[in-house]
Amino acid sequence: MIAFEHVGKRYGGRFEALANIDFRVRRGEMVFLTGHSGAGKSSLLRLIMRLERPSRGRVLVAGHDIGRLHASQVPFYRRQIGVVFQDHQLLFDRTIYANVALPLEIQGVEPREAARRVRAALDKVGLLHREKALPIELSGGEQQRVGIARAVVNKPALLLADEPTGNLDPQLSADIMQLFEDFNRIGTTVMVASHDLALIARLRHRVLRLREGRLVADEEAA
Amino acid sequence: MSRQEVRETRRGARSQRTRTSSRLRGWGHHHRAMCLDSARRLIRYPVGSLLTMLAIAIALVLPAALWLTLDSARLLDAELNESATLTAYLASDVDEAQAVRVNEALQAHSAVAATRLITAAEGMAEFQQALGLTDALSRLDDNPLPASVVVTPRDASPEAVSVLAGELEAVTGVADVRLDLAWLERLRRLAELGQRLTLALGVLFGLGVLLIVGNTVRLAVESRRQEIEVVTLIGATHAFVRRPFLYSGAWYGLGGGLLAWGLLTVGGEWLATPVATLAESYGARYSLPRLDAMGSAVLLFSSTLLGLLGAWIAVGRHLAEIRPR
Numbered sequence: 001m002i003a004f005e006h007v008g009k010r011y012g013g014r015f016e017a018l019a020n021i022d023f024r025v026r027r028g029e030m031v032f033l034t035g036h037s038g039a040g041k042s043s044l045l046r047l048i049m050r051l052e053r054p055s056r057g058r059v060l061v062a063g064h065d066i067g068r069l070h071a072s073q074v075p076f077y078r079r080q081i082g083v084v085f086q087d088h089q090l091l092f093d094r095t096i097y098a099n100v101a102l103p104l105e106i107q108g109v110e111p112r113e114a115a116r117r118v119r120a121a122l123d124k125v126g127l128l129h130r131e132k133a134l135p136i137e138l139s140g141g142e143q144q145r146v147g148i149a150r151a152v153v154n155k156p157a158l159l160l161a162d163e164p165t166g167n168l169d170p171q172l173s174a175d176i177m178q179l180f181e182d183f184n185r186i187g188t189t190v191m192v193a194s195h196d197l198a199l200i201a202r203l204r205h206r207v208l209r210l211r212e213g214r215l216v217a218d219e220e221a222a
Numbered sequence: 223m224s225r226q227e228v229r230e231t232r233r234g235a236r237s238q239r240t241r242t243s244s245r246l247r248g249w250g251h252h253h254r255a256m257c258l259d260s261a262r263r264l265i266r267y268p269v270g271s272l273l274t275m276l277a278i279a280i281a282l283v284l285p286a287a288l289w290l291t292l293d294s295a296r297l298l299d300a301e302l303n304e305s306a307t308l309t310a311y312l313a314s315d316v317d318e319a320q321a322v323r324v325n326e327a328l329q330a331h332s333a334v335a336a337t338r339l340i341t342a343a344e345g346m347a348e349f350q351q352a353l354g355l356t357d358a359l360s361r362l363d364d365n366p367l368p369a370s371v372v373v374t375p376r377d378a379s380p381e382a383v384s385v386l387a388g389e390l391e392a393v394t395g396v397a398d399v400r401l402d403l404a405w406l407e408r409l410r411r412l413a414e415l416g417q418r419l420t421l422a423l424g425v426l427f428g429l430g431v432l433l434i435v436g437n438t439v440r441l442a443v444e445s446r447r448q449e450i451e452v453v454t455l456i457g458a459t460h461a462f463v464r465r466p467f468l469y470s471g472a473w474y475g476l477g478g479g480l481l482a483w484g485l486l487t488v489g490g491e492w493l494a495t496p497v498a499t500l501a502e503s504y505g506a507r508y509s510l511p512r513l514d515a516m517g518s519a520v521l522l523f524s525s526t527l528l529g530l531l532g533a534w535i536a537v538g539r540h541l542a543e544i545r546p547r
Contacts (some may be wrong), residue, residue, distance in 0.1 A: 072459075079457035089452045098326070105255075106458045108248030150456070 035210035082151030084161035141172035152192035240256030260469035278478025285424040294511035474527020
């Protein structure tokens with residue numbers, strides 16, 4: 001599903017964020033990406049989301065070299081991956097329902113079909129009863145679940161999450177991770193960047209460990 | 223290809239088609255939604271929106287009013303052209319029977335459309351009527367006026383008319399040919415100048431509308447920066463991001479156009495009476511030109527188009543700047 005081939009990323013010609021990253025993630029796998037802040041986790045995810053292009057090497061997603069995608073193709077590529085952000089990136093002037101419906105609106109899905117899929121996604125994260133609420137009325141954990149519902153509403157084959165439990169207490173974090181495991185169980189490839197080592201250790205999935213822009217460990221699931 | 227494969231290909235094609243048509247419906251739905259949403263955003267801040275529209279309206283009123291005035295001047299010009307005639311004064315020793323013959327000779331000229339003979343007696347009667355000097359003139363023993371022929375040329379252009387005048391002068395029995403076209407020429411030059419002035423002002427003020435809308439939309443883009451970043455992250459195309467702003471630009475333009483139309487109408491009403499009185503005092507009948515249905519349509523269409531264009535330029539510039547972090 002994802003293949004990094006000797007990928008390097010430099011910013012401004014000097015700072016080396018990633019160096020010689022080389023790994024593969026199979027379809028349907030669940031992988032944790034870990035390391036201290038500044039180790040390159042976000043840079044790696046940004047490469048997969050095609051917010052950046054690699055300075056060296058190739059990034060392949062579903063067999064396509066995404067560094068070579070034309071700018072006009074990028075939106076259509078991004079629609080195929082679901083992304084959960086640490087700071088949720090919800091729109092605060094819209095209801096929960098409208099937030100989750102946003103990817104479908106972008107893709108031009110008919111309202112009736114969209115409504116069905118939005119409700120299904122909200123139901124999955126346990127927030128169907130809050131669909132008319134505004135994000136500001138929700139707790140941090142609930143907001144994050146809305147972000148997850150938005151990421152999965154168009155059933156992406158690949159789900160990325162950047163520190164999805166960053167600001168949550170351990171119980172809420174475990175709940176969120178449980179959700180990711182559920183999506184993985186129905187075939188979605190999941191990649192979660194997190195520095196919550198205790199939680200990661202308990203979940204027993206493959207772990208990619210970054211340090212100062214290098215891949216220092218690739219531990220298969222126990 | 224096996225029958226099974228063919229069936230599957232067909233099914234694939236059909237599902238592709240339904241997907242495309244449902245996409246199209248979804249796309250249409252998004253257009254409607256954005257059209258209404260941008261209107262709602264304008265209404266939510268009525269004072270600010272109205273001020274922007276008023277600025278657009280004021281920028282549109284001046285060139286529109288000039289254009290209207292010029293249009294009516296053109297009508298006047300056409301009327302004058304039709305009335306462009308030459309007067310051929312016959313020699314004083316030409317009697318009435320001879321005058322009729324000269325008239326026929328002039329009528330036969332290839333460049334002449336029509337002639338009208340005014341005999342010396344008729345000329346005297348007209349003169350008396352115009353001046354109201356019946357008494358003074360009746361004391362004259364003799365009619366001092368010559369007979370004359372009013373000639374309407376086929377081609378009313380100044381060059382053709384002056385050529386014709388030279389030719390008519392050569393006809394026996396014609397003493398003098400008068401044409402007074404210099405003022406007509408001057409009027410035409412003036413109208414041409416006015417036309418250019420209107421065009422220049424129109425272009426300038428059109429640019430003004432672009433700037434007004436562009437600036438307003440730039441602020442709207444700025445205030446919705448986070449939203450633009452988020453939708454770009456989850457796969458929105460530039461067209462999708464641009465759409466609501468284009469609609470609000472078009473709304474601003476349309477609103478400005480409507481206000482300009484209102485200003486022109488009210489201003490026309492307000493000026494109508496004094497203009498009519500003034501014209502009457504000159505013995506003329508002239509009423510201020512008004513926007514007809516076609517003119518109104520042109521005004522509204524171009525103002526909407528300018529709004530759309532201004533929004534397009536502003537959003538295009540800012541889309542390049544806004545990149546998701």
